[in-house]
Amino acid sequence: MTDRNDSRGPAEVKCNTGPSTACRQADIASERARICVPSLREGRGTFRVFTEGDELYDAMIDSIEGAQRDVGMESYIFAADEVGKRFATALAAKARAGLQVHLHLDAFGSGYPAFASIQRDLELAGVKFKWFHPFRWLRPLEYLQRNHRKLLVVDGQVAFLGGFNIRRLNSRKLSGDRRQRDTHVRVAGPLARVASLLSDQLWNDTTPIHPEAIPETPTGLDALLVPSHSRYCQQRLACLHANLIERSQRYLALTSPYFAPGTLIETALRNAAKRGVEVRLLVPRTGDPLVAGWATRAAYAPLLAAGVQVYEYLSRKLHAKASVVDGEWSVIGSANLDHLSLFVNQELVLIARDRNLAEALRVQHEDDVRDAAQVMPSQWRLRGWRERGLELIGRAARRLL
Structure with missing residues (x-):
């Protein structure tokens, strides 16, 4: 998901969900709304x-x-x-x-x-x-x-x-x-x-996204609204987050009250940490319901082993959903990083290449981390069999969360 004038990579970012998915069809289609993550120019929006x-x-x-x-x-x-x-x-x-x-x-x-x-x-x-x-x-x-x-x-x-x-x-x-x-x-x-177009679409129960909702080409735009489902891809939010993670170079901050995204995003997070990106994941200390917390904790061990920094929020009940990449890219909306939000429910997120918005979300993430406890790998390895058993239950229930 790089800008056409960005020297770090090509103008398009492809979906990586596999050859059998709708996103694979997006890889070979035209630019018009068929790529899961468009190229955006850097902007200064009024967010x-x-x-x-x-x-x-x-x-x-x-x-x-x-x-x-x-x-x-x-x-x-x-x-x-x-x-x-x-x-x-x-x-x-x-x-x-x-x-x-x-x-x-x-x-x-x-x-x-x-x-x-x-x-x-x-x-x-x-x-x-x-x-x-x-x-x-x-x-x-x-x-x-x-x-x-x-x-x-x-x-x-x-x-x-x-x-x-x-x-x-x-x-x-x-x-x-x-x-x-x-x-x-x-x-x-x-x-x-x-x-307004997206709201009308859902009100009228018309599944395909309105043709005006995403322009013929994304060139010249600094932000887009991305629904969870479109005519071309039913896994668009998973594609979006995975590709944002993959393009990160320095810093990645994610906040999600529910975290059970599946292999695609978890692998991208581990790979980012392994190549030296500072990856911070903020999640609640206690799940609501409890099984959601067990599902989240089931992902800790491989993430921690790869170098991902995991923080559990302590101050209040966490319900925010936001991501910041390299102080440049931001995602904010209704979608959790879990199976229901990424693959089932109707969701809507803003993706923006705007440093002012990214800085505002980064500062908020830093404030939240100060009200959180870091999960240390050495301590996590010493957790008991009861905790490990609850993680197995949570992992088994991931597709219901």
Whole structure:
């Protein structure tokens, strides 16, 4: 994934998932959206990173209240609490004012009885409401795929995406030190229009990505929004992360609340560490559910042996998903580095070649590491048989996480 003017390599980066996958077909296709990781020029975007829920929610509400034409919103969790009701009030007001307002929520993450009254009020106000994959007896397997995206698009001009759900658990004012540690980003201009297209695509249940969502050639762009599935590749996020790791030269920082990505990404991490790249992986100390933590720890031994630095976050519940490569490339969005996010669920991430964004995420990663404990290889080798047995259970359950 190198720029056309970058002397370190070719203009394109190919998928490496094997000859039998959809990504192998991407390797031999044209540039138009068929390569999993495009070439991007270096830019200086107008991204804004949020790490506190109160600040993010205020900015999102301000954007909704300033909308002139339409508002589209997706969330995995939209709680029936103070935060959720605040958003519902803002959305309903815009619908009553005559704007087109869409709210697309995941039926598993948000479909609780307490939300019924909010849904009724929204629909009475004119908000177009839709559940993503409610359970259907005739299509039970569909329920396994969730919409894990968190997205707000206003007038096709401003968009917010990342890991924050809509609930009080992300608010310092309401939850204090119990609040989750998460990350979101605001984008504007062409990227927001892309976000609007992607939101419309999922709302209309049209699987192939809209042809305008990724340009004919990536030349001249410094950032793209990448959905987890496209017409050409069903493993695009795995390709993206693996190729970012493979192109790293100096420094690689990854933050993921769930870590069970599979062989492709784990091998890329080990190889990067072996060739001298400083690789830091930040994960939670305790998994939620517990088996997720066991699955994460099942990957420790080979990573530590290769020289990867593993840190377990201690301060709060970790929910942020972000990667930084060489102070230049960044990935931020809704996707965890686990099987469900990489291969099953609907996800959305921003990939950018922007040093300002990379620096903001790097500084946050450094702050998080100061609130974490490093897993030392010498100590890890001394872990007991109980811990090793739980790791085996976690490894066996990886494809369910």
